[in-house]
Amino acid sequence: GEGVSPETIAALDVSNHSAHWRRTQDFMAIVAPLFQSAEAPDPLALQRRLVGELTALWARTPPQGPVIVAGSTGSRGTTALFMQAVARLPQGALVLPGFDFDLPGTVWDGLGDALTAEDHPQYRFRRLLDTLDRGPGDVRPWVATQAPCPARNRLISLSLRPAPVTDQWLTEGQHLTDLDQATDKMTLIEAPTPRAEALAIALILREAASTDRTAALITPDRNLARLVTVALERWGILPDDSAGRPLALSPPGRLLRHVAALFGRRMTAEALLAVLKHPLTAAGAGRGDHLRLTRALELKLRRYGPAFPTVAVVAEWAAKQPDPLALAWSAWLGQALAGVETVATRPLADHVAHHLALTEALARGQGGADASALWAQKSGEAALVVMQELQREAPHGGNLTAFDYRDLFEAVLDQGTVRDDVLAHPRILIWGSLEARVQGAELVILGGLDDGTWPQLPPPDPWLNRQMRLQAGLLLPERRIGLAAHDYQQAVAAAEVVLSRAVRDADAETVPSRWLNRLTNLLGGLPMQGGPAALVAMQARGARWLRLAAALETPTTAQPPAPRPAPR
Structure with a gap:
């Protein structure tokens, strides 16, 4: 290009x-x-x-x-x-x-x-x-x-000066006499964990929904977006997520992944129960009986084992049950799961056919004749398209082991996204940085402001270094960082802005986004203009939301510990 x-x-x-x-x-x-x-x-x-x-x-x-x-x-x-x-x-x-x-x-x-x-x-x-x-x-x-706030635009413009001329913070910073006005509608959330960050953001969005304001979370971090969506469910709020939902995390996608995970390995109790308890398994008229028997089987497996239940173990358990439906149910389950543990290297077409037949058999349930619930709604339609495409291309796939097929299927499924036919909240929005370029909201939350997340770090180029790319007229790796910086500069110019990050993720401490670092360092270095006080006020507003988030998850009554076993 x-x-x-x-x-x-x-x-x-x-x-x-x-x-x-x-x-x-x-x-x-x-x-x-x-x-x-x-x-x-x-x-x-x-x-x-x-x-x-x-x-x-x-x-x-x-x-x-x-x-x-x-x-x-x-x-x-x-x-x-x-x-x-x-x-x-x-x-x-x-x-x-x-x-x-x-x-x-x-x-x-x-x-x-x-x-x-x-x-x-x-x-x-x-x-x-x-x-x-x-x-x-x-x-x-x-x-x-x-x-909305020209004073903030001047502050952000100064904070983003190129590295060779950041000495202008000293010369031009002294002219920023309106820092109170620039930061009055800015909040800085520095959460201890991504979960706390998501819950604080969800509380802000909930307040916006209750006051009929349009609020948008802008983040390239899909994990954060999903955490916020889950947190909003407790108040019955479904945000309008422009990215949709990964097909692999939709109900049909989860069931297809659970079934693929059964091939070629010993059946574990967890894997068996994950399939049996899935909402789309036995989704017809016999769903109630299926759940009752599944729960009884779960109690048996969790209390007495074995860790690797076989079809024979399930049949033996069913023979001892007073429920007259247990034997027929175990026979149906044994017939459906026959041969899954012994799947070996075979043509891709055989893998796909077995995968599709087993998933539909589980969806029909015992005595069922219809698996339409599996392919219903947009998520089901998208999953069916994936399976049909695999069937069409399978003759060219050669022979695969069960593990290779599972990896291939999950890689294909991960590429799909779906937007279900569910009426989302019209004023609570989740955008990626691309969608945010052409839209606006009264309240904008910039989430996931950690280096490596926003902006994402450019991958190393093994073919041409930066100087060679420049000589050839190719784009430099920093181009994406510059585009992300442009998105940040546009988004932070909204009427009311929340800047949010997590101090630590699941692995280690995070590094603040370079733009957030620049902003806090600039404010901290302008004591005569009230910069440190403005920064403290931003952090105090964020700390309030973090306290509310912590209180929301604090139990109202203390749960006494269970009595210690005291054998006589």
Whole structure:
């Protein structure tokens, strides 16, 4: 998408680099002809070609009506070419999102070096303006509406200055005399755990729902989004999650995963009970009898074992039960589970057929003739599509072990998401950073502000280092950090903002997001302007929500410990 040819990579000067990069360059020269011999261009190359043809067409016959590009930063080469073509039209216009009018001209001038400025939120605008032979002064506000809090915008703009010029915090920070106004509607939550963070966020969203305000949680952390969704269930609030729900975590997805986990291994009590107690198992008219027998079997297994129940163990247990349905139920279960432990290497088509047949048999239940509940609603339809696609492609899959099939199936299932036909709360929203670019809310919560989560750290590039990518005209790894910084700068400009993070995750202590670190350090270094007091006030507002979250999970009455066993 950047229009960089293999010849450009081959021409890179690597004389001042280690021998590893020379070997990489030689290897890329070997594989380059394979890509050039392709009959059809890849999607990115096709897009760039189409933009070039459209630009040439507009140069010959400009469109008569207005052409507007809105909401794009032009971060990719093909997008930037299209925006340049629109900007040169007689009635073309670019509407730039989140343009920083508080950034001084000297800082704009310093954004030209990609190695030091790529991670700045305004770098892409500087590069776009350079291609148009324009400057920041040529960009005008497109509406006369004032920002919700101009003082906060100035504070955030100063906190995000490029690293080489952070000394401007001292020179320009003394002019920030309105820090109280800038931080009055800002809250900082530093929770001890992700669970506490999610519960505090859920309490804030619940209060917003009770006061008829629109509130949005913006986070790239899907685990945090799920924790908040679960916490809101206690008040009957279902947030409108733009990302939907992973198909693997939907009811049909869970049952399919539980069944796949049975293949080729000894049956454990936990695995058997997970399948039997699933809401979609025996979902028909006999669900009540099925649950009664399942609970009786669970009591037996948990009290007396064995840890690895077999079909014979279940049949022996059923023969001793006073319930007249137990024998028939155990026979149905034994027939359904026959052979799952002995599944070995076999064709993928056989794995899929067995998986589908067993899952539908469990969904029908004893004496049932219909497994439609398994494939009902959008989650069931999506799961059925996955199974049908696997069936269609299975003849090309070769032979797989039971463990390889399980890994393959879970990898395919993890790629799907689904939005169920459930009426979500119209004012309680969960967005990713991408969806938040084109929407707004009265209250915005920026969750998961930890380095590595927001922003996500760029992966290492084993083929080209940063200097080589810059010479070739490729995007630097810091591009994604810069885009995430732009999303942060836009979101934090809302009327009321909550900044949230967890001090520790499941493994170790976390590192605050670099943007949050910059903000707190800037405020802490402006005592004459009231910065430390403003920071303490932000933290106090966050601590209040953490106390409420802790109180919500504190038992109202103490549970006395069980008497210690005292054998005589």
